[in-house]
Amino acid sequence: MTAQEALNLVDTLLCSTFGQRLNDVQSVVLLESWLGRTYAEIAVQISYEHDYIKQVGSHTISL
Numbered sequence: 415m416t417a418q419e420a421l422n423l424v425d426t427l428l429c430s431t432f433g434q435r436l437n438d439v440q441s442v443v444l445l446e447s448w449l450g451r452t453y454a455e456i457a458v459q460i461s462y463e464h465d466y467i468k469q470v471g472s473h474t475i476s477l
Contacts, residue, residue, distance in 0.1 A: 417448040428477060440474045443467060 415423075421444055425436050436444065439462070446456045453471055457464040 417445050420448055421445050432477070436474070439467075439470050443471045444474055447471065 421436075421441060424444060425441070429435050439460070442460055443453070443456055446459070447453075451459075453467045454464050456462075457467040460467075
């Protein structure tokens with residue numbers, strides 16, 4: 415399974431189960447984490463604070 419396939423699967427499951435989709439930041443965090451990047455690397459890449467990306471990652475995984 416590719417990272418994009420995993421992202422699509424998670425998004426589809428969230429939509430069918432909870433009626434919500436991943437937002438843009440959640441999608442990037444999930445995709446980049448799947449590819450082995452750290453929250454610090456992701457934060458730099460998309461110009462967000464590291465702590466915010468950690469929060470988003472933690473929340474997204476808990477869904």
